Amino acid sequence: TLHDASGVTATTGAGSVDIAATQDGQFLYEEANGAGEIDEFHVNADGSLSLLGTVAGLGAVTAGVGAEGLAVS
Numbered sequence: 001t002l003h004d005a006s007g008v009t010a011t012t013g014a015g016s017v018d019i020a021a022t023q024d025g026q027f028l029y030e031e032a033n034g035a036g037e038i039d040e041f042h043v044n045a046d047g048s049l050s051l052l053g054t055v056a057g058l059g060a061v062t063a064g065v066g067a068e069g070l071a072v073s
Contacts, residue, residue: 010041010051012030012032020072021043031069033058036057039053
């Protein structure tokens with residue numbers, strides 16, 4: 001079922017290419033290589049997401065060049 005009527009629980013930067021959660025399921029990270037950033041979320045008990053912050057300045061992917069992939073432990 002949808003958490004929110006709109007189906008949107010959180011928004012991310014442009015060009016989302018990868019997403020990963022910590023093993024305990026408490027944190028979610030999303031790589032937006034179009035924006036050149038990683039968005040950090042806390043996964044709340046009800047499944048909703050709270051934006052914790054954004055790591056910017058990674059360089060947006062242009063002409064196939066830039067960061068690709070995300071690993072979380």
